[in-house]
Amino acid sequence: MSTQPLTYDQAGVNYDVIDPLKIAAQQAAASTAGQLARHGFSEVAASRGESAYVVDVGPFYLASIVECLGSKSLVADAMAELTGRCFYEAVAQDTIAMAVNDLITVGATPLVVQAYWAAGGSDWFLNADRALALTRGWKAACERCGVSWGGGETPALAGIVETGRIDLAAGCTGIVSPRERLSLGENLQAGDAIVLLASSGIHANGLSLARKLSERLPQGYLTPVNDEGLSFGAALLAPTVLYSPVTEALAQAGVPVHYSVNVTGHGWRKLLRHPGDFTYRVHTVPPVPDVLSFMAREAGHDAREAYATLNMGAGFALFVPADQAERTVTVAQACGIEAWVCGAVEAGTKQLIVEPLDLVWSADDLHVR
Amino acid sequence: MSTQPLTYDQAGVNYDVIDPLKIAAQQAAASTAGQLARHGFSEVAASRGESAYVVDVGPFYLASIVECLGSKSLVADAMAELTGRCFYEAVAQDTIAMAVNDLITVGATPLVVQAYWAAGGSDWFLNADRALALTRGWKAACERCGVSWGGGETPALAGIVETGRIDLAAGCTGIVSPRERLSLGENLQAGDAIVLLASSGIHANGLSLARKLSERLPQGYLTPVNDEGLSFGAALLAPTVLYSPVTEALAQAGVPVHYSVNVTGHGWRKLLRHPGDFTYRVHTVPPVPDVLSFMAREAGHDAREAYATLNMGAGFALFVPADQAERTVTVAQACGIEAWVCGAVEAGTKQLIVEPLDLVWSADDLHVR
Structure with a gap:
């Protein structure tokens, strides 16, 4: 892999604190942008490194993202053991928020959310109260954001995800329309x-x-x-x-x-x-x-x-x-x-x-x- | 949750063999479709349950998906132990294939891929050869498919993903353009x-x-x-x-x-x-x-x-x-x-x-x- 600096705006980046994989991945990702020309499109370069990735498809911009909940589900699991209460309706909203709240920073209207619920085994889904709470919270968050829940994956990944745990993530796709809503910082000014x-x-x-x-x-x-x-x-x-x-x-x-x-x-x-x-x-x-x-x-x-x-x-x-x-x-x-x-x-x-x-x-x- | 049958085409579905969560999630997801009307759009209902979800945004259709590699990385891990060879360039391509090969079934041109690489701890990324092989394979697969690698998530999920393992998934967004390329089965006919x-x-x-x-x-x-x-x-x-x-x-x-x-x-x-x-x-x-x-x-x-x-x-x-x-x-x-x-x-x-x-x-x- 090349060790050249990234070609996009590097303001605020301190390479000493970013691991080498992340740099290599960012460089490799940036190098693929030209592929869009095969379809007559182009990326909005200023969106690389921003919270959502933006492509110019002509009548409007396309924005997309995949975001992970992180470790919050471990707190929900611990609280379920301590209190018997189920918090998966809440963590469903958290997961969607991770994706939606990032996507909107570029000026996009979120349209579709995809669920990624990777469990440590099919047993995870046998706790019906928990599984339905996750479903209920996911649906409610989609409605709150005006997005359609398009589908998703519910793999059982024994051997990869730990038994009894779930890896929650969300994909979100939206559009920036009208194009003037694109908000990648070029309009920020003194006095705002x-x-x-x-x-x-x-x-x-x-x-x-x-x-x-x-x-x-x-x-x-x-x-x-x-x-x-x-x-x-x-x-x-x-x-x-x-x-x-x-x-x-x-x-x-x-x-x-x-x-x-x-x-x-x-x-x-x-x-x-x-x-x-x-x-x-x-x-x-x-x-x-x-x-x-x-x-x-x-x-x-x-x-x-x-x-x-x-x-x-x-x-x-x-x-x-x-x-x-x-x-x-x-x-x-x-x-x-x-x-x-x-x-x-x-x-x-x-x-x-x-x-x-x-x-x-x-x-x-x-x-x- | 309602136990009513799904409203979309149920041909070929045997509910006895699909777990209750999946049914509840599909029902909940289908019920959110109307949210798109808030933005002047609508879903292509025939795409629910198909391999990618499609929304009509006017000049063309928007298609999106999130797909998981599954357990193939465990075979790569086992082979690395047995032979010292790294197979992560290959599993990177597998992961993208899971998303891209599904997305194209609806007639979509894939445009953007997002990486979801959830490791069992930040240590996973310290094996530079493996991390760079994953990056290299991901980039090459994007180039082969003419998609831009938009970004992604590389969370370290100790306590959720098992130590030494990685949960690989890909989000993919594309468009169906011209609209006549939409391929959800309405054109299939005897003699094809x-x-x-x-x-x-x-x-x-x-x-x-x-x-x-x-x-x-x-x-x-x-x-x-x-x-x-x-x-x-x-x-x-x-x-x-x-x-x-x-x-x-x-x-x-x-x-x-x-x-x-x-x-x-x-x-x-x-x-x-x-x-x-x-x-x-x-x-x-x-x-x-x-x-x-x-x-x-x-x-x-x-x-x-x-x-x-x-x-x-x-x-x-x-x-x-x-x-x-x-x-x-x-x-x-x-x-x-x-x-x-x-x-x-x-x-x-x-x-x-x-x-x-x-x-x-x-x-x-x-x-x-």
């Missing part, structure tokens, strides 16, 4: 407002930390995270918010989104994702879900570490023209999702300044590609 | 010819049988399957043929494909997949790859069982107008894939008659949806 959309909790990133933390807690997942006695495990399993209703409603309302970011791994550092040089100045910080303040406290994380790792109440960021900021909030609230005008984009050195917390992150703090 | 395309061996279906068989063989995977001393394991790992070059070349040559079938699980019974009532009369049987005749012999399968389970040399079936049959063979051969005019579609009871083997299968023998 930063609108943050509320998260429901940890979503599906940071679960490895949460699982390790549970081992240190005297009551483990049953430790209460607030005065109402909500357990750590149940709080972790609040399903990820689905943000596509907001981006679709904004498009219908004629609010142009200049850029958007799905706040997943790397917490608020993700706000630095745009490849350009801008300063992001945040003047307002959303309320922090109990489970996240609990985690930060119990893990001994200060604000800097907590915000650099977890979403801390902000699950999705929209960058919109300043005069559309309040309207963006109104549209999100009409979709049942709390939102706040939290800051602004400024010309200047690439950095994120969170004034209420007296914190600053620079470009070097983010390595996500 | 059946053209079979050569397989390279077992492809990626029947591996559970092969793995069990290896345990019974004195030399296991190292048992020779032919006089040249090709080992059972190496023969199993011949990569699946990619058939999209043929379907694309046929479209460019103006050869209309009335229907097509990817011969995977259920072997030749898959030729009965079309929901209509036709008799499929086969007068010519392709040569059987050594590994498949070896398996049938060692497993004690008669011809009926072998052809009902494995592809027996026919990896893909094209149903074309009789006067296009020879041309279809020529086009396939020009793509480097052997092909034969093997039979014809007749009006009559739904059955598959394989004259050279004196075998008949009826509609009741196939339950694939």
Whole structure:
């Protein structure tokens, strides 16, 4: 394999922290783009390394993605053992959210979701309550996002997936239409407002930390995270918010989104994702879900570490023209999702300044590609 | 969940042999189709239960799929231990073939492939030779199919995927363009010819049988399957043929494909997949790859069982107008894939008659949806 740098935009990439396979795979993937010319099409090069891959097919753009839930199902399994409750309706929504919330960042309307449910053996599916909860949650999340559940795979992979476990992933395909909705960052500008959309909790990133933390807690997942006695495990399993209703409603309302970011791994550092040089100045910080303040406290994380790792109440960021900021909030609230005008984009050195917390992150703090 | 029958075409379905989850999931999935109306689109209902899901987006159709390799990587792992050889370049091609060869059955041109490589821990990727072989094979298969490798996921799923193993899957998105290429069976008619395309061996279906068989063989995977001393394991790992070059070349040559079938699980019974009532009369049987005749012999399968389970040399079936049959063979051969005019579609009871083997299968023998 060539060890040349990738040909696409490498802003924010630190090769020292990305494993060699990932580099080789990205190079190999990028080298296949020209294949589309055989069919008269071309890729949108700026989408390589972004959250969804975009191809120009003429009347509109095609966007596609495959995303994995990660290890959140292990928390659902542990909580089922401890409480007898089934949380697979929630993790179904989480899995779809992983794909849909990424797909929409490029301006796409998600249309079709494919299920990938790889179990450690056919026995997994014999627990009918759990299997039907997964199905129910998957269907409800598709309806919430206005996508058709096209089908999928339910392989039993004994010897590959561990007995009693399931590997959950989702494929999502959508289109960017009209073409002006394409949002890969070229429209972001100084003066734009930063609108943050509320998260429901940890979503599906940071679960490895949460699982390790549970081992240190005297009551483990049953430790209460607030005065109402909500357990750590149940709080972790609040399903990820689905943000596509907001981006679709904004498009219908004629609010142009200049850029958007799905706040997943790397917490608020993700706000630095745009490849350009801008300063992001945040003047307002959303309320922090109990489970996240609990985690930060119990893990001994200060604000800097907590915000650099977890979403801390902000699950999705929209960058919109300043005069559309309040309207963006109104549209999100009409979709049942709390939102706040939290800051602004400024010309200047690439950095994120969170004034209420007296914190600053620079470009070097983010390595996500 | 409702226990009502599915609303889409149920020809050939025997609910007794499909697990309850699959039925519930299919019902739930079908019920989400109306969501597309929110965006001004609609599903192609006949594609539900077919090998790829199709949505009408106006100027063309959108087709998408997610497919799993299955357990073939376990054979690659076993052979690596026995011989020191790495077969991940081959299984990469197998994984893409699982998705691409299904997607093309609806008449789609595959455009984008997404990788889903879920390892049992980040250690998996530290074997650089293996990781690079996987990458190299993935890239080559994309190039062979004229698709762009859009990206993907490489999660490390310790606790879900077994240590040292990898769960390989592929998402594929394409379009059906022009719209007349849509091939869901409505054009199949008595008089059409059946053209079979050569397989390279077992492809990626029947591996559970092969793995069990290896345990019974004195030399296991190292048992020779032919006089040249090709080992059972190496023969199993011949990569699946990619058939999209043929379907694309046929479209460019103006050869209309009335229907097509990817011969995977259920072997030749898959030729009965079309929901209509036709008799499929086969007068010519392709040569059987050594590994498949070896398996049938060692497993004690008669011809009926072998052809009902494995592809027996026919990896893909094209149903074309009789006067296009020879041309279809020529086009396939020009793509480097052997092909034969093997039979014809007749009006009559739904059955598959394989004259050279004196075998008949009826509609009741196939339950694939």
